[in-house]
Amino acid sequence: MRLTRHRRWLVPVVAAAAVGLTLTACTGDVSNEDAADVDCGPYEQYGTFEGKNVTISGTILDLEADRLVESWSDFETCTGIEVDYQGSSEFEAQIAVLAEGGNAPDIGIVPQPGLLQRLAAGGWLIPASQPVEDNVDEFWSEDWKQYGTVDGTFYAAPLMASIKGYIWYSPTEFEEKGYEIPKTLDELTALSEQIAAEGEHKPWCAGFESGDATGWPGTDWIEDYMLRLHGADVYDQWVTHDIPFNDPQVAEAFDAAGEILKNPDMVNGGIGDVSTIVSEAFQTAGLPILDGECSLHHQASFYETFWNPEGGDENTVASDGTVFAFLMPPVNADDPLSVTGGGEFPVAFRDAEEVEAVRAYLSSDTWANNRVSLGGVISANKGLDPEVASSELLVQSIEILQDDETTFRFDGSDLMPGAVGADSFWKGMVAWVTGQSTQDTIDTIEASWPAS
Template identity: 25%
Template sequence: MRRTDRTITVRATAAVSVLGLAFGVSACGGGTTGPASSSGESVTVAGVWTGSEQKNFKKVLDTFSEKTGVKTVFVPSGDNVSTFVGSKIEGGNAPDVVMVPQVGVLQQFAKEGWLKPLSSTTAKTAANGLAPVWQNYGTVGDTYYGLYFKAAHKSTIWYTPEAFSQAGVSTPGTYDDLLKAGRALADSGLPAFAVAGEDGWTLTDWFENIYLSQAGPEKYDRLAKHELKWTDPSVVAALTTLGQLFKDDQLVAGGAKTALQTDFPGSVEKVFGPEPKAGMVYEGDFVGGVAKDEFGRKLGEDTDFFPFPAVGGGKAPVVSGGDAAVVLKDGRNSAAGMKLVEFLATPEAAEIWAGAGGYLSPNKNVSLDAYENDTTRATAKSLVAAGDSVRFDMSDQAPAAFGGTKGAGEWKLLQDFLRDPSDPKGTAAKLESAASKAYES
């Protein structure tokens, strides 16, 4: 249930262009065109975003209001979106639109009967801009409920070019090369990775990238649905590969003990802060925003990234996360909410936030020129180019009890594995036991 990009503070701003679009008022599953202006209407949008993310999303909402006359209100949901929405529905005060951060939560909402199918207008626009995989993640049964508006690229490794230069290493193309480069960094006086082991979600992301590349997308999909047991040899193999890094103090700055006391922001600081303690940090594209805004780093100059490399002869992985817009049946103005989602489906809506920073769109029709710098353009291009090979964060597809709860399930078991990576087979058995209980319930 974690949201990796909640930790970002982005201060960049951009002028919002006035867009010349006409919108149709759409009911459930329909595409009927209505007046562009709907003065007096109001739409309530709930989501986990705070700080600069909320501020920049409001720029999108403000443009929608300027174009349609529909007022918008953003309500922070907190990280537990499911509990928030359930309580609002029960209290008769449901929001119209919810930005859902997990596939599993979207599926839960649909199965509870809380959602309206998205309009044919949204579906058509999405089909023109989103790879089928993104549409599939928003579909439950045969019904399209969730428009993926914001994405995270979780297959990027961030580093300081100066550290690489001093160690005489270049960006690696394979996982084995990555470990060699890390040891060369350590030999030059700087440990390889700052690992954010205090936050269990970062460890699930490490596992998912290795597993997707090493085991392949078919097994990844089956494991995500628990159609494949966690005791499968492919899981043990991925844990063994991950353990090669976890057990090496040259590769993990300060060793496991320090890693388990380092949260995500702290891991970025260890690489890009005033007193660097590591040469690299693995996480999503949002690392660049933290390095730039918190530590004054210049993206593409003293801060850069390379794709998570291929593992064991597989293809380089592209793991993503994202937020999907859904429309609640019990919202007071779900028709206007549907109109908002139609706007969010357009490239123009995404380009507003792209210009403000701290954002990636999975929409291939969003102009790369809209992004604020070359580094963000590169991550956006890589995400879109991956097409249907993108796989959604596996732990976000799992029940929260297994894939999204601090101190429990996958988070805790991978923290235990970081502490002692000597028994991959035993860890796989524990993961299977926890997963079975969570999926059964």
Template identity: 30%
Template sequence: MKRRRLLLASCTALTLALAATACGGGPVTTASGGDKSLDGQTITVAGVWSGAEQKNFQKVLDAFSAKTGAKTQFVSTGDNVSTVVGSKIEGGNAPDVVMVPQVGVLQQFAEKDWLQPLSGTAEKSVDANFAGVWKEYGSVEGKLYGLYFKAAHKSTVWYSPDALDQAGVKPPATYEEMLKAGRAVSDSGLPAFAVAGEDGWTLTDWFENIYLSQAGPEKYDQLAAHTIPWTDPSVVTALTTLGKLFADKDLVAGGQKGALSTDFPGSVEKVFGPEPEAGLVYEGDFVAGVAKDQFGRKIGEDAAFFPFPAVDGGEAPVVSGGDAAVVLKDGKSQKAAMAFLEYLATPEAAAVWAEAGGFLSPNKQLDLAAYGDDTTRSTAESLIEAGDSVRFDMSDQAPAAFGGTKGTGEWKLLQDFLRDPSDPKATASRLEAAAAKAYKG
């Protein structure tokens, strides 16, 4: 997911030697108990996670070891998953499982014939335990390759309860009500929204939520696949809606200039830091981790969220991201690797990380009681209740040259639009030109 470009530290040793001291890897682990059906086998799992995320995922690996007797080794790829995994395959030292953070990367792996389709057992679990949309995002040309284990909810607006109380407003139900509440916050003496315009990926998330609600899921899918152009009237309408927010100096802390010099962590700090400079910040459920870990906020008490509200009479959007587990054909432990994915498809596996915190599962069979706090529980419930209306982050579905590269493509063009939102049609034309080039390539 895009947030990792800022929040996750890349490992310095990208050679990813698969020894116990490999970059991002802890010691090879096993545990007692279980049926020991995979005793003596070892699987290597590669993924972008580091820090607390890696530590919590290790608990899942340890639980799998306890159940099966298999040993596990995690190695951190940093953000360059495709490049690192490709080099490992070429060097004859491929990991067995990769946790893939983008739909586009999963599709790329499948097109290169790197992946093993999921077993019948795993597919049955996906059919039983997940909304159909997650199977669609894990499939390429009708074959299921990816199991979505960890998800993000990117349709959450975070706020300081004190700021809303001081302004005399409550969490809104519609986009217009949100702007009205923001103006009330501003009138009370605190700028409304901290916008992380220095990071273009946050601006794509703003656009995607507005577009999904305003244009609807069918149009969203068409634009994500580039089967309609970015000059489509629905895009111009969404940009016009977004531009009204960007142009309103009463709503954006520091105005356009201030937003363009604010990165994602800085936007959270402006709301939840020791000296608040804004009342609200839009981004995904991972805002809570920054507010809690960096600024000591109590989630649900002095840091809360409301769902991104419905726009112009549409449905409230639920934009998501996620990490899909895939099995590489060139891995050395095919049986154990597939067994691991079968395990990840169960609510039992999801509960391990849910209890540890910092995690959302798309597995609808997971008991919500497994989550450690009411706020995370509420976020997870919203994701599950959205069912097949969930849509994966659009820019993460696009070629990286358009949807995932700093200083170019959609990121840069939306930053330019934040700087001057006066001509949505011209911005749509520039977006289409960049998209056409990237999708062709």
């Protein structure tokens, strides 16, 4: 089965007539007979809407889509709203076209602040209602709120989140061979070189293939190196183009990543030569670890889902389990914890009470705990109990996101203009890993940056 990342089938749906944004107060008993088996107390605040339907589209597919649908089952029962979800690996490419043609879903789960800004600039988005904003002010940091805000107008609350920069490995292999978790980037390099010298397999396995979005996993490597090598201030300058994309500091990050990704001694374990990074689907790229054909794989916290693609539990994610992960280390062991990450934002294309009721629920601590308890994902919602997460790693990830001492920076390519972050940067990673020089790559990406 081909797996698709939660970040990336869209069925066009015609939006219904617009109505007001104010949420309807609950009138007491719900008419849905199924509600007798559900505690509707947590859902009374959203009101009751008999016969109302809300359509949602996004990039979430397969097992994660099933769990998403399950996360609002009780909400549907108690409010009477039928929520219809369709996922698409082409969502990002299609949603603006659908919006312009009046065929957008009621809600689109957008995985990029840059895309959210583009949709807002097109005049297609409905500002968030007060209940949504109240939830964000209570449960999310100001930084997260700003990602859903354009020119002072608040359009969308955050939904799920992920931490980038995890390096997946086999705890059994590390114990048997005496490998230590690297505490610095130099120690990571030394470990990689040790595994390569032992000659049993290439240390790293990687895959950039993701349909029209092929290349995005490579951008995560560059972002992690930018943050660790140069710090949050330079990272921010890079993302906002206060320094050009071809700045020497960016070149340094590319070259550091290239010591692994472009090195035939380092990749592509269990898959092939360096060129196979482009053709190997990101969803399957880490699985050679399970067969002892590579030792290390760079991918976000959400990759937990892909170790058991059929939804089983034969591969456990734990420090003493089948697989686990450590964060890409800093330059110095005592550097403050800095992580990159991503998330999604449910934007509205139809002005209706039932649409805002759904969005208010999705921005709540109730939804966050319901969804995370189903497994495979996390959220930066401060009302989320980390202990409901499905693995030791995800508990750790939530605690990192909720820690005020963590330096968190959103995925850089998701913040950049679409012409760069979702186009030339992705394409540049493909060209670069297949032989193009660092300088030519970053010069080409820089030339693509919009003039205004």
